[in-house]
């Protein structure tokens with residue numbers, strides 16, 4: 141099993157995980173080289189370990205590689221330092237602060253809406269990645285990051301596109317060896333580092349705004365620490381959302397009946413006035429961008445709903461996104477290392493063991509989902525048509541696109557809002573179709589990216 145497991149993990153980890161979960165319904169043990177790996181295949185155990193026993197864990201092996209790029213930001217830190225960072229950053233991504241980012245989300249989507257041309261061919265993964273990078277740059281850092289889309293894509297490509305080698309033993313040693321790929325990665329990291337430090341220096345010289353970067357600069361004196369947080373939010377905050385949106389376009393194209401069901405909603409809802417750009421970020425005005433009323437509702441200029449009121453009017457859009465993240469979870473695996481011996485389900489997991497839960501497996505487990513392989517956004521709606529994340533009645537921890545416990549995604553509300561608004565804005569006018577002849581498969585690296593995603597833009601008539 142060890143050799144087979146190692147090979148399969150390198151070549152086809154999704155198949156390996158599916159296989160193990162089918163054979164072991166609660167907990168499986170795999171020895172990979174010197175590693176003791178436990179795969180948790182039941183949501184109750186995932187909840188017990190990640191939430192109830194969360195303090196007995198630290199983050200897993202994948203982060204060794206990511207730390208190269210992100211330093212000691214929120215994603216990679218541990219213990220008291222992590223808790224302090226979380227207290228600082230979380231409020232800047234929720235509630236009233238989140239509401240201030242809405243105009244940027246809609247205005248950026250509108251810019252793509254105007255730029256897209258009927259019949260042209262695009263790389264959808266790249267397009268969504270640039271779009272979400274622009275949103276994060278403008279919303280959280282008050283900066284136009286369009287110019288760095290290329291270096292970011294190149295660094296991420298080098299970092300994310302590799303096989304899931306980071307899960308295998310020996311990666312720590314491997315990272316110290318200077319291979320050409322390693323040298324490319326370091327060059328890309330240097331470029332990103334320079335760009336982020338320039339943004340920080342500019343804002344230190346001329347403090348402005350109330351965005352997330354303003355919060356970081358006021359609270360943290362050491363610019364290297366600000367750099368680590370900024371880099372973390374920049375990268376964690378755009379690639380995952382881009383991956384979710386990319387798969388959503390793909391699934392909609394493959395299921396025209398679902399696309400038609402979504403369009404019924406979008407044809408009824410008006411995302412503000414389509415007027416000229418007054419924001420400097422090419423879209424609607426702030427007021428216009430946050431106005432969302434049903435056609436029969438009050439005049440757009442009067443309403444200004446917050447994020448939750450706004451999302452409440454788009455239950456089908458949210459359901460489509462939820463279902464896409466079920467079938468193609470951008471984060472497909474969660475790893476933790478035990479800090480001490482941990483008792484779980486009658487087993488003792490020795491200190492230092494690697495514990496893994498896979499969203500890929502949990503989201504498609506027939507024990508908890510009816511027709512798990514089929515794309516059915518309707519499952520997320522209550523009988524009266526409201527979106528409800530627990531609508532399918534699955535046990536808690538059977539659906540974990542954003543993780544769980546103390547390390548649950550800090551950008552969860554931001555991501556839901558952005559994903560829903562971008563999809564609502566663009567799908568209202570566009571129904572992209574895949575370029576024929578492509579084989580599109582999920583590639584399990586740090587995120588579950590598509591192998592390729594060339595699409596032809598089709599304007600809805």
Ligand code: HEM
Nearest residue numbers: 214215376377380381384470471542543547549550551555
């Ligand atoms: C669809 C979009 C997104 C998905 C699927 C996603 C997924 C996740 C997951 C699964 C985790 C937990 C990882 C673990 O426990 O090991 C996480 C953590 C995190 N995410 Fe997200 N994320 C998304 C969007 C965002 C956005 C928009 C931001 C920032 C604006 C963000 C920033 C972070 C950070 C900083 C962490 C670390 C939190 C901590 O450890 O306290 N993410 N994300």
